[in-house]
Amino acid sequence: MNPRWQxxxxCSEGASCVHVAATPETIHLTESSDPTESILKATPAAFASLLTTLKKDTPRA
Incomplete structure (x- = not known):
């Protein structure tokens, strides 16, 4: 697989960033220090659940 990382x-310029790539079966996440290798892989449903939980638990300013 040669994912297209975004x-x-x-992410601000020069900061450590999260990169994401998606296939129909898998969401891949990595950090800017090595955007060629996934450090987390999840199904789209599991990733959606993660995002829902993070958004719910994030305090609003």
Whole structure:
């Protein structure tokens, strides 16, 4: 697989960033220090559940 990595839109220039790549079966996440290797793999359903939980548990300013 040669995923097409995309940088998080919440990343400022020069900061450590999260990169994401998706296939129909798997969501891949990695950090900017090595955007060629996944450090987390999840099904789309599991990734959606993770995002829902993170959004729910994030305090609003």
């Amino acid at each position: 940088k998080s839109s919440h």
